[in-house]
Amino acid sequence: EADIYQTPRYLVIGTGKKITLECSQTMGHDKMYWYQQDPGMELHLIHYSYGVNSTEKGDLSSESTVSRIRTEHFPLTLESARPSHTSQYLCASSVPGTNEKLFFGSGTQLSVL
Amino acid sequence: KNQVEQSPQSLIILEGKNCTLQCNYTVSPFSNLRWYKQDTGRGPVSLTIMTFSENTKSNGRYTATLDADTKQSSLHITASQLSDSASYICVVNDRGSTLGRLYFGRGTQLTVWP
Numbered sequence: 001e002a003d004i005y006q007t008p009r010y011l012v013i014g015t016g017k018k019i020t021l022e023c024s025q026t027m028g029h030d031k032m033y034w035y036q037q038d039p040g041m042e043l044h045l046i047h048y049s050y051g052v053n054s055t056e057k058g059d060l061s062s063e064s065t066v067s068r069i070r071t072e073h074f075p076l077t078l079e080s081a082r083p084s085h086t087s088q089y090l091c092a093s094s095v096p097g098t099n100e101k102l103f104f105g106s107g108t109q110l111s112v113l
Numbered sequence: 114k115n116q117v118e119q120s121p122q123s124l125i126i127l128e129g130k131n132c133t134l135q136c137n138y139t140v141s142p143f144s145n146l147r148w149y150k151q152d153t154g155r156g157p158v159s160l161t162i163m164t165f166s167e168n169t170k171s172n173g174r175y176t177a178t179l180d181a182d183t184k185q186s187s188l189h190i191t192a193s194q195l196s197d198s199a200s201y202i203c204v205v206n207d208r209g210s211t212l213g214r215l216y217f218g219r220g221t222q223l224t225v226w227p
Binding site for chain 1: 164206
């Protein structure tokens, strides 16, 4: 079991609300990621970070933002949620030299009404 | 276009039976290929990694193969158990380094019935 935690597990909110999805890992991994996963579809990379104060956008266009102030913490924020943001959000981390072996959290299932 | 295609999309087998999941890729360059298992409501967990020079690797009842020439990989599950019910995701890494890019398949949803 990887020591990477996501909260909340489930979130139902109304349109226009600001939300923050939390992700923390205790493994000291430098690289962290946020993926979006819809049923039956592949994971899409929305943000990643090489380390503290490093953030990059992924392949999938996203209206979310991330920050990396501490190694262990990589929160994702949506300023104004919309129904199109309804999805499963997975946080992951990896160790250099492991051929990018990803350790995933259990995910946050977001529903925007 | 770099792609990872998995088949079948879904599979139902009886407990105790064997099954094989397929992964075809067009990713180039190629560094390695991982199989992940994703239980319902959880994040994926790595089962095994196949590098360019490896043909077969076993991890308990899971055996992965790789044919780098035809760009195909398979995951064989022997004597299936109810706990094998999950989505199995194939992920190809083009460079194997921190700068590498990962390409994900859509997964095969395996259901094992008693």
